[in-house]
Amino acid sequence: MSTMKIEDKLAVNKFDIDKDVHIQLKEEACKNCDVHSCLYVCPADCFKLGESDNITFAYEGCLECGSCRIVCDKDAIEWTLPRAGFGICYQYG
Amino acid sequence: MEEKFDAIVVGAGPAGSACGYTLAKAGLNTLVVERGKFPGAKNMWGGAYYGPFLHELFPNFWEEAPVERYIKHRKFSFLTEDSALSVDFTTKKFDEPPYNGFSVLRAKFDRWLASKAEQAGAIVASGLQGDDLLWEGSKVSGIKAGGDDLPADVVVVCDGANSILAEKAGLRGDLSPKDMKQGVKEVIQLPREVIEQRFNLNGKEGIAWESLGTFTKGIPGGAFIYTNEDSLSIGVVVQLNALAEKNVKANDLLEEYKQHPEVASFLKDGKMVEYSAHLIPVSGKAMMPTLYGDGILVAGDAAAMTLATGLALEGANFAIASGAAAAETIIEAKKTGDFSKTTLSRYQTRLEQSFVLKDLETFKKAPHFLENPRLYEKYPEFVCDMAEKIFTNDGKPREKTMKLLKQAMDGRISFLQIIQDLWQIKRSI
Numbered sequence: 001m002s003t004m005k006i007e008d009k010l011a012v013n014k015f016d017i018d019k020d021v022h023i024q025l026k027e028e029a030c031k032n033c034d035v036h037s038c039l040y041v042c043p044a045d046c047f048k049l050g051e052s053d054n055i056t057f058a059y060e061g062c063l064e065c066g067s068c069r070i071v072c073d074k075d076a077i078e079w080t081l082p083r084a085g086f087g088i089c090y091q092y093g
Numbered sequence: 094m095e096e097k098f099d100a101i102v103v104g105a106g107p108a109g110s111a112c113g114y115t116l117a118k119a120g121l122n123t124l125v126v127e128r129g130k131f132p133g134a135k136n137m138w139g140g141a142y143y144g145p146f147l148h149e150l151f152p153n154f155w156e157e158a159p160v161e162r163y164i165k166h167r168k169f170s171f172l173t174e175d176s177a178l179s180v181d182f183t184t185k186k187f188d189e190p191p192y193n194g195f196s197v198l199r200a201k202f203d204r205w206l207a208s209k210a211e212q213a214g215a216i217v218a219s220g221l222q223g224d225d226l227l228w229e230g231s232k233v234s235g236i237k238a239g240g241d242d243l244p245a246d247v248v249v250v251c252d253g254a255n256s257i258l259a260e261k262a263g264l265r266g267d268l269s270p271k272d273m274k275q276g277v278k279e280v281i282q283l284p285r286e287v288i289e290q291r292f293n294l295n296g297k298e299g300i301a302w303e304s305l306g307t308f309t310k311g312i313p314g315g316a317f318i319y320t321n322e323d324s325l326s327i328g329v330v331v332q333l334n335a336l337a338e339k340n341v342k343a344n345d346l347l348e349e350y351k352q353h354p355e356v357a358s359f360l361k362d363g364k365m366v367e368y369s370a371h372l373i374p375v376s377g378k379a380m381m382p383t384l385y386g387d388g389i390l391v392a393g394d395a396a397a398m399t400l401a402t403g404l405a406l407e408g409a410n411f412a413i414a415s416g417a418a419a420a421e422t423i424i425e426a427k428k429t430g431d432f433s434k435t436t437l438s439r440y441q442t443r444l445e446q447s448f449v450l451k452d453l454e455t456f457k458k459a460p461h462f463l464e465n466p467r468l469y470e471k472y473p474e475f476v477c478d479m480a481e482k483i484f485t486n487d488g489k490p491r492e493k494t495m496k497l498l499k500q501a502m503d504g505r506i507s508f509l510q511i512i513q514d515l516w517q518i519k520r521s522i
Contacts, residue, residue: 003348009279009368016130037337041270043277043344043370063370064135066255070372071270071337081257084128084222084239092280092324092367093137093199 006045010061018086021059022079023068029076030055038077041067063088098124098245100423101236102215103223103258105132105207107409108393108416109251111150113210113217115420121427123215124245125207126238128222133203136253137278137369140319140326141301142202143194144410146448150417151209155192159201161321162299163187164194166292170355172306176477177355188298196299196319196326198280206413223252226261226389232433233262233388247432249390249419251412254372256382256395264391265382270334272376272460274314274401277343278328281363285323291359292320304356306473308349310341311466316350318359325363327351330373330406332464343370373408375401376460377453384444385437390419400452402459402522403468411449418443458521467514471506478505 023046036055038047044061047068064087069079081087100116102109105127113125129135141164147154155163165187170179187193211217218238227235227242235244236258250258254273259265283291292300299320309315314331329347336343350356374380374397381397384390392398393412400407422440426432444450479501483494492500502508 003352004365006344006368009344009365012366013368035337037340040340040342041275041333041336043275043342045342065275065370065372066268067270067273067275067333067370067372069255070268070273071333081128081222085130085220087135088369089130089134090137090200090367090369092326093133093203093369 006043007061010044014089014091015060016086016089017060018082020083022082022087023057023059023062024078025055025057026076026078029074033074033076037071038068041071043067098122098243099427100124100247100249101126101223101243101245102249102251103236104251104253104393104395105210105217105219106136106203106251106253106393106412107206108395108412109249110203110206110210110416111413112249112251112392112416112420113207113215114150114213115417116423117210117213117215119420119424120214121424123210124243125210125215125217126221126223126236127207127217127219129219131204131219132207132217133200136199136203137276137371138199138409139276139278139317139328139330139406140196140198140321141194142197142409143407145191146410146414148191150413153190155190155195158205160195160197162196162294162297163192164196164301165294165298166300166302168300168302170302170304170306171473171476172304172308172353172355173474173477174307175354176481177353178476178480194301196301196321198321198326223258226258231387233386247388247390247423247426247437249392249416249423250395251393251416252395254374254394256391259382259391259395262386262389264384264386264389269380270337272374272380272397273333274330274373274375275333275336275343275370276328276330276373277347277370278326278368279347279365280321280324280326280367281360282324282366283363288320288323288325294320304350305469307470308353309346309469310339311470312336312339312341312346313464313466313469316347318356324366325360327360333372373401373406374399377401378457379460385434385440387434388432390422390437390440392416392419398449398453400456401463402456403463404522414447414449415444418447418449456522462517462521465514465517467506467510475501475506
């Protein structure tokens with residue numbers, strides 16, 4: 001079995017993506033961070049490092065695990081759950 | 094007119110559904126709210142359920158519940174990059190009801206458990222999130238859900254590892270990455286007969302196979318494979334703070350594990366049908382929130398009721414038992430209509446008398462022991478090296494076993510460290 005990328009893995013999942021973004025970055029706090037733990041602890045690769053060393057976040061593939069919320073010590077993540085009925089919808093679990 | 098429930102349970106996972114079932118069966122007007130489209134939609138786990146408690150709640154549950162296979166084999170492996178040393182235990186007893194354990198997929202299982210609560214008379218409202226608590230002074234008096242105020246005598250918080258409501262109730266502080274493991278998993282589809290052939294299984298037999306080894310790069314944790322009926326659950330469970338500190342992604346460790354020569358052949362030609370992730374609270378009693386307050390109880394993962402000893406990582410049985418214990422406490426409180434903190438403190442007493450807090454007390458030092466990095470790198474290398482030395486015939490004159498042992502230890506691990514670690518094992522697990 002060849003190595004699979006996270007985005008390809010997420011592509012097989014069932015999501016009901018809401019128009020509302022459930023996780024927001026607090027830009028000021030995020031800017032002052034050079035650890036970028038979010039890049040590693042997010043199992044869905046929702047956080048990316050931008051060209052100017054800024055973090056960007058895309059909520060669509062979020063598996064709602066809460067890792068980023070717990071790990072970020074800059075308090076830079078406004079973390080909520082997607083609206084009820086939206087987000088990841090596991091068919092196996 | 095606004096309906097007031099006797100009890101509202103937040104979350105229809107194992108804790109919430111067991112609680113809702115027990116309450117409704119005793120005739121209490123019970124609402125269970127679940128934020129997923131259906132119970133189980135937000136839930137994942139490794140995949141095996143152990144223990145007799147569910148059988149006590151639902152005798153012979155395996156005849157009707159969507160269990161995949163019963164666990165006939167428990168296999169454990171130490172893996173290095175190119176070697177594996179395994180132990181595979183099985184006994185005739187695992188073949189017989191009430192069985193020792195089952196592989197289970199949560200999307201099916203949680204729905205079944207919630208249907209039992211429904212059949213007993215509880216209202217299970219999926220697609221409804223318990224957003225916040227309602228308060229009357231310092232007493233919890235219901236929840237806010239979907240823009241509505243839903244009043245109740247008592248609220249049982251079973252909203253999982255991230256428990257927002259336990260936090261809002263002030264029953265716990267911030268969660269620490271040191272207290273969490275991250276599980277990532279794939280479900281890989283394979284024809285039933287291929288699984289049975291590869292793992293040497295017959296009929297409904299299944300295997301639970303756990304591994305420790307160098308694939309976690311010294312990060313506390315391990316990997317698992319559970320056989321389902323026509324799929325495999327395969328994943329890694331690793332310490333959250335260590336991922337952050339070492340800049341490692343759990344998925345990369347999972348990929349490395351999947352490529353291991355001992356593992357890869359079992360997965361060949363399989364089709365990946367789901368990728369999932371979840372947090373597991375692993376520090377047991379050390380991280381447990383306050384379990385009760387005025388008009389509120391906490392159960393399951395929300396209460397960190399997970400047993401992690403290295404040889405066991407169990408949560409669902411503790412969740413179900415704690416959910417049922419919360420319900421019994423409420424049923425008793427209902428007789429006098431007193432849902433104060435003092436009355437609800439009997440929940441803790443019940444748990445102390447059951448395996449839930451007894452096991453967590455017995456193994457309260459295990460989480461600390463499991464932080465020992467030697468377990469994940471040095472010992473797997475040491476035992477595999479030792480095995481290689483014993484089993485290799487390279488035509489050279491042979492050495493005595495103790496000399497081989499010393500060679501395998503050399504520069505890797507000292508006698509003193511082994512003695513210290515054995516002492517830790519005695520103290521903690």
